[in-house]
Amino acid sequence: MLDTPEKFILMTTRCPGWEYRIKAFNFMNSFKKDLLKLRTPLDAILNFYRHIKQDKRLLDFMQYTLAFGNYMNGKSKRGGAWGFKFDSLLKACITKTVDKKTMLT
Numbered sequence: 283m284l285d286t287p288e289k290f291i292l293m294t295t296r297c298p299g300w301e302y303r304i305k306a307f308n309f310m311n312s313f314k315k316d317l318l319k320l321r322t323p324l325d326a327i328l329n330f331y332r333h334i335k336q337d338k339r340l341l342d343f344m345q346y347t348l349a350f351g352n353y354m355n356g357k358s359k360r361g362g363a364w365g366f367k368f369d370s371l372l373k374a375c376i377t378k379t380v381d382k383k384t385m386l387t
Contacts, residue, residue, distance in 0.1 A: 284292065294300050334340060 294303075297303070
């Protein structure tokens, strides 16, 4: 003889799509807890974004870097390649001058 909880589980498994209903119930049950786990890192990212957005020096640096990259790429032998990739900034740190002795950084 089955007790009430076992009967409930047995009846539930006979319903079509019961797996999806159980998954939905688990999702609803753990949503708030999962959201709280993400809240702190998300707040940190949003604060970082706000800080960057308001930083005048960073904006000026990015504008000059973009203008410099456009000038360098636009005058290349391959034609007007206006714009540059962000990883080019990392390569600029290891670029040597014409005499191959001095680094730009």
